[in-house]
Amino acid sequence: MSGHLVLEDHFANGKHPLERAFDRRNLFPWLQRSMRPFPDPRANYKELVSEKKSGKCVVYVHVPFCANHCLFCGFYRDRSAEEAMRDYTDHLVQEIEMDPVKNRVDTVHAVYLGGGTPSALSAQDLQRVIRALRQNLPLAPDCEITVEGRVAGFDLEKVDACFDVGVNRISVGVQAFDTQLRRRFGRKADQEGVLEFLSALSTRNKAAIVCDLIFGLPGQTMQGWQDDVRLCSQLGLDGVDLYCLTVHDKGPLAMSIEKGALPTQAPLSEMAQMYQAGLEIIEQAGWRHLNQAHWAANTRERNLYNQLVKAGADCIAYGSGAGGLLDGQRYVVDGDRISYQKRIANGEKPLAMMLPAARHHHARDLIMGSLEGGRLDLNELERCTAPGLIEALYPLFEQWQQAGLLSLSGTVAVLKTPGWFWHCNLVGSLFELIGVFIDGNKAEKPRFAFTEKGKKYA
Known part of the structure; x- marks a missing residue:
């Protein structure tokens, strides 16, 4: 793979792993991608x-x-x-x-x-x-x-x-x-x-x-x-x-x-x-x-x-404002209740928009679902991405271990309490790094994150 991984950008603060492992808390890593909705x-x-x-x-x-x-x-x-x-x-x-x-x-x-x-x-x-x-x-x-x-x-x-x-x-x-x-x-x-x-x-x-x-x-x-x-x-x-x-x-x-x-x-x-x-x-x-x-x-x-x-399972959505997922493609039902009801009365599935699946969404689903449950098998992640990923990422997991976020048992990472609290930051980092490793391009930067004061960062 041609992507060069700059792991230092994703290192955690080992002196205060629970309170200040990272500068800000990443809230919605699965939404942090700029995608154009399908025109129809x-x-x-x-x-x-x-x-x-x-x-x-x-x-x-x-x-x-x-x-x-x-x-x-x-x-x-x-x-x-x-x-x-x-x-x-x-x-x-x-x-x-x-x-x-x-x-x-x-x-x-x-x-x-x-x-x-x-x-x-x-x-x-x-x-x-x-x-x-x-x-x-x-x-x-x-x-x-x-x-x-x-x-x-x-x-x-x-x-x-x-x-x-x-x-x-x-x-x-x-x-x-x-x-x-x-x-x-x-x-x-x-x-x-x-x-x-x-x-x-x-x-x-x-x-x-x-x-x-x-x-x-x-x-x-x-x-x-x-x-x-x-x-x-x-x-x-x-x-x-x-x-x-x-x-x-x-x-x-x-x-x-x-x-x-x-x-x-x-x-x-x-x-x-x-x-x-x-x-x-x-x-x-x-x-x-x-x-x-x-x-x-x-x-x-x-x-x-x-x-x-x-973990990325298909999600069928019903009701005004509901969000669903089919084959990694996210969709939203019309959030205006009156418009939603009119479109239903006309026999239409009242979609507001649908987004293409994220690149490497199967790997992203594995990361999100696994770390949500507190355990990630790097061998399994490599099997659904590309050879060499474990070797490329392992120094980051070692640093996260030294910082107190997780423990490593071979190629299985298990979250500790600070890692549970900051798990979306870990997820967001892995999403970005996998994109770089496979595509050779800088993955998208987070669009939604919050500091202690609750201010958004673009």
């Missing part, structure tokens, strides 16, 4: 779905409604309204029924209803969506079916309606248990209400119950964070996500901080320490570390959708 996404989509395809496949269904806009959320689109949600469900079911992608699919291994807040839909509409998926797609007998929700508005009638149509995983966006902190960021239920709801879900014993927690929130203390993680480990849940706060540029949280209505977010060094503290608490409780942000208390929790998506 419908033609490309039609070609992709025309032939049967075997292999791992998941489904993402987007519900763009929320009762209110929480300050930290970058996904808010539409305020919940009963008539609008019922009308949206009508069109969503129609999209599922008419989408020719069902002719391509061999088996669906996981379904995820995200948003927004899917639990904002009525019990009847939730059932309509799940039934449409079951009737139109070949779901595996053990297909993981997740409904994402929040405590407010997710009554037990809806919960039982989900169980009745085969939902076997519920992910609850708790974010924080402390009532004062929850109120500050727009969460309606207090701590007592959250605990009562999670207890009711767990005692039903019909599905994997998972909750999300966020660290680095403005005003959140280390003690408060540790208390939240400990509480989570005592509730009889099946899984937990520990997410690092992302401040979305010009979002409501960023604006509140800028105006002085809220304190600044925790600096990156503190968030790294919070991640380590959370990891230690949850693992001392006996939970398994499934991937970068997720832990399982038992074998019922698989977190299958997230793991398969990160």
Whole structure:
């Protein structure tokens, strides 16, 4: 191969591997490529779905409604309204029924209803969506079916309606248990209400119950964070996500901080320490570390959708604003709900755009999926790239080992706690270096990264 690898640009700071391994934290390495969308996404989509395809496949269904806009959320689109949600469900079911992608699919291994807040839909509409998926797609007998929700508005009638149509995983966006902190960021239920709801879900014993927690929130203390993680480990849940706060540029949280209505977010060094503290608490409780942000208390929790998506599995997308992936080609469904519904009514798959597959996307998928799970086999990576890659990259992995990010066992790299925290930086570096090694050209520089202050870099 003709590419010359300048590994020093990707070395980590070994003096402070957890807090300051790199100058800034890389957030979305899989999106960091400048690609021109296909001029006619419908033609490309039609070609992709025309032939049967075997292999791992998941489904993402987007519900763009929320009762209110929480300050930290970058996904808010539409305020919940009963008539609008019922009308949206009508069109969503129609999209599922008419989408020719069902002719391509061999088996669906996981379904995820995200948003927004899917639990904002009525019990009847939730059932309509799940039934449409079951009737139109070949779901595996053990297909993981997740409904994402929040405590407010997710009554037990809806919960039982989900169980009745085969939902076997519920992910609850708790974010924080402390009532004062929850109120500050727009969460309606207090701590007592959250605990009562999670207890009711767990005692039903019909599905994997998972909750999300966020660290680095403005005003959140280390003690408060540790208390939240400990509480989570005592509730009889099946899984937990520990997410690092992302401040979305010009979002409501960023604006509140800028105006002085809220304190600044925790600096990156503190968030790294919070991640380590959370990891230690949850693992001392006996939970398994499934991937970068997720832990399982038992074998019922698989977190299958997230793991398969990160590894590049085909992802069928339904709903306004949903994103999908077919043969490495990313596509987005029309994010304007009214436009989306009009196009559905006209019998059209309402695509907003489709991007070509990234170069060497199979290698990128292997890197992303493997490091998301904490382990990368360099022999396997070389087999799907080019001879000589291990020899070219090994000095970088040795430096990362010396810096405390990972350990090496022959040609297998296993992440340590700092490596888990900075895993997207490692992924981004490998994406770039593989491009250089194979193509002999400088790979694309990251387009989205954040410093401790949350400022974007181009």
